[in-house]
Amino acid sequence: MKALVLDAEARTANLQDVLKPSPAEGQILVEVQAISLNPIDPLYVANPLGSTGRTVGSDFAGTVSALGCNVPSSSNLEVGDRVAGFLQGACSVNERPGAFAEYLVIDWDLVFKIPDSVSTEEASGVSLVALTAAQGLYYRLGLEAPFAWDKKNMLAEHPELEPHHTEYADKSKPINVFIYSASTAVGLYGAQLARLSAKASGWTIKLFGAASKARWDMLKAEPYSYDQLVDYRDSDWSEQIINLSKGARMDYVYDCISEDSTVEQAASTLASNGKMAIVRSRDAGAWTSGPLPVEPMYGAVWEGLGADVHYGLGSNRAPVLRSPAARAFAVEFYKWVSQALGSKLRHVPIRVMPGGLERVTADGLVLLGAGTMEDREHKRTEEYMKPVSAEKLVYRFV
Ligand SMILES: NC(=O)c1ccc[n+]([C@@H]2O[C@H](COP(=O)([O-])OP(=O)(O)OC[C@H]3O[C@@H](n4cnc5c(N)ncnc54)[C@H](OP(=O)(O)O)[C@@H]3O)[C@@H](O)[C@H]2O)c1
Known part of the structure; x- marks a missing residue:
């Protein structure tokens, strides 16, 4: 062949x-x-x-x-x-x-x-980008998923993924979610999965995004339905996000670029107990930053394959990623995708x-x-x- x-x-x-x-x-x-x-x-x-x-x-x-x-x-x-x-x-x-x-x-x-x-x-x-977004939002950030999966097993395997405050906080208050680079393929699934999380959990999610103006009409419409957008080409986009949230800041940030200064700037929008997930690791050298309010969570989508994977550039070889819990999550996610794609998920x-x-x-x-x-x-x-x-x-x- x-x-x-x-x-x-x-x-x-x-x-x-x-x-x-x-x-x-x-x-x-x-x-x-x-x-x-x-x-x-x-x-x-x-x-x-x-x-x-x-x-x-x-x-x-x-x-x-x-x-x-x-x-x-x-x-x-x-x-x-x-x-x-x-x-x-x-x-x-x-x-x-x-x-x-x-x-x-x-x-x-x-x-x-x-x-x-x-x-x-x-x-x-x-497959690859939708699972990336699901891992970022559902088990790194801890938003509720619209399908059942084994959280207990995941927490036993990855104790660093402690449950977020949505598990016990006041449901009547909206949660602020910010997606940096909303028009990336990962970001387009991220917004949809955040909206579906709100439906599944009963939480109100206010969705903030950074994207070029050419994509705003698309991103304001369903299924993404962004509440507020800023242009990532404006150097002060992070301050604009804080102003748009009326100082409430972000409970969850998902940086779908994670290059140069994006991580540091996106992290500056976080509330004090907020959480952040990124798509490229600090170790790989794609981004730099001074001290951050919280250490952003990184993972590679390959962990969903449940195999040993050695990767990374130069001296930054990442450790083995074999994770039965991440594989089990991927299996449940794809079962859900085969039902949801074309109807709930675009x-x-x-x-x-x-x-x-x-x-x-x-x-x-x-x-x-x-x-x-x-x-x-x-x-x-x-x-x-x-x-x-x-x-x-x-x-x-x-
Ligand atoms: N950790 C993992 O396992 C994992 C998995 C998948 C992807 N990734 C990484 O995630 C990133 C996104 O992947 P993708 O496939 O979703 O990308 P993609 O769809 O190919 O990204 C294209 C988009 O990036 C936007 N963009 C370009 N430069 C930007 C900037 N400086 N700031 C904000 N937005 C910018 C463009 O927006 P405009 O056209 O509006 O300008 C365009 O819509 C990549 O770095 C990829 O390697 C990581």
């Missing part, structure tokens, strides 16, 4: 013929029909951790081609079903599978079934890129840059090469 394969020495990825995988016990074989790009895909092609020969890429959607042994009948999965999920790609030092290939294998419970109202292309961009708009796997390196990886938002600048002029804004880049396999 064809796969997009890392060339670590040349810091690129090329289309190659590789062996088609077979599903092991508890796994399914998926014929991939669409893939979607994430910033980590080009990040770890330009700064390779994996060795040459690894298949790159995270997000995919396609059809079940075969079931491995011991896939339980309770999975309700059959050959021909449309499913979506994500894999590690070449984003780790240790050997892990990637998704940008004609076929892949994955544990049966780490995919979601695509509802009829959602196309395979639309579904391909959901997929992020997609940009279908020209060509298939063979164009990913030349176009898609270039558009997402090699690490920071600034790295995304390029000189190409084609319409499909305009900057990514509130959307997912998708390649369709014909």
